[in-house]
Amino acid sequence: xxxxxxxxxxxxxxxxxxxxxxxxxxxxxxxxxxxxxxxxxxxxxxxxxxxxxxxxxxxxxxxxxxxxxxxxxxxxxxxxxxxxxxxxxxxxxxxxxxxxxxxxxxxxxxxxxxxxxxxxxxxxxxxxxxxxxxxxxxxxxxxxxxxxxxxxxxxxxxxxxxxxxxxxxxxxxxxxxxxxxxxxxxxxxxxxxxxxxxxxxxxxxxxxxxxxxxxxxxxxxxxxxxxxxxxxxxxxxxxxxxxxxxxxxxxxxxxxxxxxxxxxxxxxxxxxxxxxxxxxxxxxxxxxxxxxxxxxxxx
Amino acid sequence: xxxxxxxxxxxxxxxxxxxxxxxxxxxxxxxxxxxxxxxxxxxxxxxxxxxxxxxxxxxxxxxxxxxxxxxxxxxxxxxxxxxxxxxxxxxxxxxxxxxxxxxxxxxxxxxxxxxxxxxxxxxxxxxxxxxxxxxxxxxxxxxxxxxxxxxxxxxxxxxxxxxxxxxxxxxxxxxxxxxxxxxxxxxxxxxxxxxxxxxxxxxxxxxxxxxxxxxxxxxxx
Numbered sequence: 013x014x015x016x017x018x019x020x021x022x023x024x025x026x027x028x029x030x031x032x033x034x035x036x037x038x039x040x041x042x043x044x045x046x047x048x049x050x051x052x053x054x055x056x057x058x059x060x061x062x063x064x065x066x067x068x069x070x071x072x073x074x075x076x077x078x079x080x081x082x083x084x085x086x087x088x089x090x091x092x093x094x095x096x097x098x099x100x101x102x103x104x105x106x107x108x109x110x111x112x113x114x115x116x117x118x119x120x121x122x123x124x125x126x127x128x129x130x131x132x133x134x135x136x137x138x139x140x141x142x143x144x145x146x147x148x149x150x151x152x153x154x155x156x157x158x159x160x161x162x163x164x165x166x167x168x169x170x171x172x173x174x175x176x177x178x179x180x181x182x183x184x185x186x187x188x189x190x191x192x193x194x195x196x197x198x199x200x201x202x203x204x205x206x207x208x209x210x211x212x213x214x215x216x217x218x219x220x221x222x223x224x225x226x227x228x229x230x231x232x233x234x235x236x237x238x239x240x241x242x243x244x245x246x247x248x249x250x251x252x253x254x255x256x257x258x259x260x261x262x263x264x265x266x267x268x269x270x271x272x273x274x275x276x277x278x279x280x281x282x283x284x285x286x287x288x289x290x291x292x293x294x295x296x297x298x299x300x301x302x303x304x305x306x307x308x309x310x311x
Numbered sequence: 312x313x314x315x316x317x318x319x320x321x322x323x324x325x326x327x328x329x330x331x332x333x334x335x336x337x338x339x340x341x342x343x344x345x346x347x348x349x350x351x352x353x354x355x356x357x358x359x360x361x362x363x364x365x366x367x368x369x370x371x372x373x374x375x376x377x378x379x380x381x382x383x384x385x386x387x388x389x390x391x392x393x394x395x396x397x398x399x400x401x402x403x404x405x406x407x408x409x410x411x412x413x414x415x416x417x418x419x420x421x422x423x424x425x426x427x428x429x430x431x432x433x434x435x436x437x438x439x440x441x442x443x444x445x446x447x448x449x450x451x452x453x454x455x456x457x458x459x460x461x462x463x464x465x466x467x468x469x470x471x472x473x474x475x476x477x478x479x480x481x482x483x484x485x486x487x488x489x490x491x492x493x494x495x496x497x498x499x500x501x502x503x504x505x506x507x508x509x510x511x512x513x514x515x516x517x518x519x520x521x522x523x524x525x526x527x528x529x530x531x532x
Contacts, residue, residue, distance in 0.1 A: 014419060021416070217400050220360070221414045221461070222390035224383070 022230035026238055029207070029231070040203055040239055044196050044290065045246020051189035052251050052278065052286050058181045060262075060275055062174075072143065075165040076136040076155050086160035087134055093158060094138065099151060101141040108132045133162060145175055193293050196243065200236045200297025201304075207232065208305045215306070225306065232302045233295055240294020244287035252277050312338045312500055313359060313469070318368035320354050320524075328354040330524035331368070336502060336517070338468075341495040343511045344504040346521035352504040353397075355521065356473045359502070360394055361385045372469070390418055393462035393499070395472035399454040401446040407433065407457050408442035414465045432460040436490060452483030459490060463499075470494055472503040476510065484510060 030037045078086060087105060094103045106114075111132040138155075140147055152166045208215065215228055255277040266273030278286065313336040321327040328351045336342050344352050357363040358370050361377055369378045377388060401410050408429050415425035433439055436456040446454055455475055462470060472491065476484035484507070492514045495501045505511070520528030 018419065213400075214402055217402060218413065218417060219386070220362075220389065220394055220396075220400070221417055222386045222388075223417045224386045227386075227417060 018227070019230065019234075023234045025231040026234035029235055030238060030242075037239070037242070040199065041242035041246050043199055044240060044243025044294070045250060047192040047195050047199075048189075048243055048247035048286065048290055049250035049254075051185050051192055052247050053254055054181070054185040054188060055282070056251055056255065056276075056278055058178060058185060061181070062178055063273075063276075072140075072148070074138045074140065074148065074151055074155065076138065076158075076161055077163040077165065078134040078136075078160050079162045080131075080133055082134055082160040090136060090158060090160065094136065097151075097154075099141050099147060101139045103136050103138040106135045106137060108134050111135060143175075193289075196240065196290070196293045197297040197300070200239060200294045201301040203239065204232050204236055204298045204301035205305055207235065208301070228306065229302050232298050236294040236296075236298025236301075237291045238294070240297075241287050241291040243294070244290030247290065248278065248283050248286055312336055312340075312373060313502065314369075314371040315355075315358075316369045316371075318355075318358065318365045318370060320351075320358070320363060321366045327524050329358075329365075332521070332524070332526050333368075334519055334526060334529060336500060338500055339495070339498055340500055341492065341511070341514060341516040342500075342502045342519060343516045344502060344519045344521065345506060345508055346504075346527075347506065349523075350521040351524045352521055353473050356471050356502070356504055359469075359471055360392055361388055390414070390465060391467060391469070393465070393467035393470040395455075395458050395462045395470070395475045397474045397477050399446070399451075399458040401454055401457055401461075403446050405446075406442065407438065407444050407446060407449070410446065410457055411442075411460045411464050414461060418465065428464050429460075432464040433457075435463065436460045437486075450483075452479050452486065455479065455483075455487060456490070459487070463494060467499065469500045469502070472501070474504055474506065476505060476507065488514070 076090065078090065091105065094100050108130055112130050115132070138151070140151055148166055152164050155161055155164045218228060255275050259275040262275045263273055315332050315334050318329050318332045319327070320329040332351070332355065344355065346352050354363055358365060359372065359377075361380055365378050369376050371377070372388070372391075380388060402413070405413075408426075411429045411432055412425055415428060420428070429442065430439070433442055436459050438453065438456055438460065441449075441453075446457060449457065459472075459475070462472075470491070475491075476487050479487065488510050491501050491503055492511070495514075503511070518528065518530045519526060
């Protein structure tokens with residue numbers, strides 16, 4: 013209970029300090045918020061691009077082409093094996109007759125008619141359970157070793173490209189977040205340094221009266237955390253406003269490609285994570301500053 | 312209660328503030344520490360509050376050697392002392408009551424009990440009913456009284472004052488001296504430094520006289 017009381021007191025003190033300088037608080041929150049909004053917006057953009065890419069390209073599939081001489085027994089065996097494979101989400105059998113019919117409908121009837129017999133093999137179109145390139149590689153190797161399977165066509169190149177692009181994007185966003193997070197730590201460090209200089213007399217007097225270092229430090233920790241959290245809220249508001257502004261034109265652009273797409277902002281968990289991250293950086297900046305500037309004994 | 316044994320305090324550069332001082336103050340004594348400027352009075356008082364550490368020798372309070380006290384233990388030592396400095400060292404953006412309450416806030420006193428103690432301390436120094444005023448609106452003597460109220464609000468067993476009347480005229484100074492005497496009569500050990508030998512004369516205190524860092528005179532009451 014005492015622990016709660018001392019933190020409640022330090023929290024109230026930090027809020028009072030923030031409220032006593034509304035313009036300074038607003039400006040600091042804006043600086044922190046705008047700095048954080050860039051990586052936050054980058055993260056949101058990546059999530060939306062990933063969703064859009066999945067929507068446009070459909071679910072990636074693996075095609076199994078059987079040998080020309082494969083019979084009903086072979087088709088049955090492959091069907092049985094696919095049913096037992098846990099990594100297979102669904103599959104469908106495309107008979108050689110059905111494949112021929114599809115090609116004829118596609119306008120190749122004259123060409124195929126000249127061949128005399130149906131040159132197309134039985135085939136299976138498999139949808140794996142998951143999208144990781146590793147899974148696709150594993151299934152490719154597995155299917156290639158099955159009897160009567162002539163060729164396995166792995167349509168994973170685009171999956172790999174997408175993953176590579178998203179990975180690159182994530183790395184860029186993380187790098188940006190790291191750099192701007194460092195800037196946030198510096199901003200808080202400097203704010204707390206100025207506060208310590210301003211409150212030097214009060215700190216001196218408190219120490220003379222028996223204040224411990226944690227007693228003096230706590231309000232600064234809370235101040236830094238609250239300033240960071242306020243900056244996080246500004247960043248969220250910036251991202252949300254951007255999403256609202258860019259949503260309609262993005263939807264119009266997607267419609268020209270025949271896709272339905274709506275730009276979405278960060279969800280509840282992402283929003284909380286952004287605020288918590290900002291508060292943590294604020295705390296870190298204040299902790300370093302307090303450690304640096306209160307280490308000098310003032311009395 | 313307070314025991315100095317061959318205490319030396321020298322600073323980098325060669326200046327020696329105390330050059331081997333030894334004395335003992337018993338519980339309930341009123342002791343006046345006098346000497347010219349630069350005699351080492353402030354340094355001696357600061358050592359009792361662990362603001363300064365001796366270069367050699369030992370300082371004991373209630374039998375505990377505080378010469379090598381851990382930094383984390385110093386605040387708890389200071390809470391057991393009442394400290395009044397030459398300047399009042401009040402917080403001028405806080406009311407009189409908030410200033411006096413500060414030691415109780417630091418020690419985590421329940422707010423209701425703390426408020427009662429503040430009222431009592433202010434009445435004790437003759438400032439009853441002025442708790443909501445700001446220090447800037449008070450005279451120098453009144454500000455020093457607020458500082459004294461702040462020093463006694465935690466009910467310390469030792470009260471240390473470093474030239475508390477230095478900036479006051481003789482009428483105010485006499486009132487402050489009377490206050491210290493009243494605390495002493497209530498059982499508090501009082502050690503007060505002054506360059507005015509006549510100030511406490513009528514109370515017949517014990518005396519310590521410093522000169523150039525040495526104890527050049529001592530007299531029990």
